[in-house]
Amino acid sequence: MESQISFQKQNQINIILNDQKNDSKKTSSIENSPFRIVEDAFQDIIGMDKLKENVKEMYANVLINREREKVALKTDQQVWHMLFKGNPGTGKTTVARKLAQIFYDLNVLSKGHFIEADRADLVGEYIGHTAKKTRGLVEKALGGILFIDEAYALARGGEKDFGKEAIDTLVKQMEDYHDQFILILAGYPDEMDYFLSMNPGLQSRFPFIMHFDNYTIDQLIEIAMHMVKERDYQLSSEAIWKLKSYLIKMQQHKSSQHFANARLVRNMVEKAIRYQAVRLLQKQRYSTNDLMLLTAKDIVVE
Ligand SMILES: Nc1ncnc2c1ncn2[C@@H]1O[C@H](COP(=O)(O)OP(=O)(O)O)[C@@H](O)[C@H]1O
Ligand SMILES: [Mg+2]
Incomplete structure (x- = not known):
């Protein structure tokens, strides 16, 4: 998939514009869409x-x-740094990875790689160490996306903390390499807002703010069905029912910050697959249908 897209990269614009003009006979609307990628x-x-x-x-x-640009009209100076605000398991890392691929296909990023980092990757132990560490990380990210998770942790220790030095270094690197990488800062919405309020001037450097909402129970069930289908499994209707009531219970009992959203669903699905395997081995005889079906017994709730 990756190589297929990259192969087209050089002629991306032409391919897309031509598709629109000439390929009206194609049946799939996605194939015809200018937004296919x-x-x-x-x-x-x-x-x-x-x-x-x-x-x-x-x-x-x-x-x-x-x-x-081709016809000498004025163009925007484009900067693509972003803030991602959302609770755990709402898809922030997943989306950031996809953006790396899309911006690579668009030739905005020259390599399209994705580096996920947190406070420990930026902040050092002695004076001067942090700036060096942060610069090194940005240099590694050139041509790709640098994704800093729980970015507000950089402001944890206040003025004297090396986190401040990391922020200052990042800001400097954003200027020096403004079109060579995309920086995404991610974290819980409230903490991110607090972090930005403590660092005035930072927000304006991030033209894109993306909000990742908590999923509804129906969306989580849809995500579960999609995850099992992708892995060649199915959920029985009792299994769906059991999963649904568990998710409802967890959503009610946990604060929205601690409810792991789609990550909880993924863990449940992966656990169900392991339990099904044990159940089937004990049974000794099983059909193709048995191999595919995750039953209520496989949905393990604590
Ligand atoms: N909208 C979605 N549709 C399908 N799967 C999703 C969706 N959002 C998240 N997931 C899945 O949930 C898991 C957790 O997502 P992740 O991107 O790690 O969340 P975050 O970074 O916000 O904590 C991943 O396995 C991801 O594939
Ligand atoms: Mg994440």
Whole structure:
């Protein structure tokens, strides 16, 4: 998949514009869509309609700016740094990885790699160490996306903490390498807001703010069904029912910060697959259907 897309990269704009003009006979609407690359990348993502629209806007913006450039019209100076606000398991890392691929396909990023980092990767132990560490990380990320999770942890220790030095270094690197990498700071919404309020001037450097909402129970069930289908499994209707009531219970009992959203679903699915395997081995005889079916017994709730 990756190599297929990268192979087209050089002629990306032409391919897309030509497709629209000439390929009206193609049957699939996705194939005809000028946003095919975005739609393909996000096809396994449930919900997030607003975010998908935002990504299409960015995508269109890049391509149209390039067309304008060709005919000597004014273009925006594009900076793509972003803030991702959302609780755990709401898809922040997943989306950031997809953006690395999309911006690579668009030729905005030269390598399209993805580096996920947290406070420990930026902050050092003695004076001067932090700036060096942070610079090293940014240099590694050039051509790709640098994703800093729980970014507010950089502000944890106040003025004297080396986290401050990491922030200052990042800001400097954003200027020095402004079009060579994309920086995404991610974290819980409230902590991120607090972090930004403590560092005035930071927010304006991030033109894109993406909100990752908690999933509804129905969306979580849809995500579960999608996850099992992808792995060649099925959930019995009792299994779905059991999973659903467990998710409802967890959502009610945990604060929204501690309810792990789609990550909880993934863990449940992976556990169910392991339990099914044990159950089947004990049974000794099983059909293809048995091999595929995850039953209520396999949904393990604590
Ligand atoms: N909208 C979605 N559709 C399908 N799967 C999702 C969706 N959002 C998250 N997931 C899955 O849930 C898991 C946790 O997502 P992740 O991106 O790690 O969340 P975060 O970084 O916000 O904690 C991943 O396995 C991811 O594939
Ligand atoms: Mg994450």
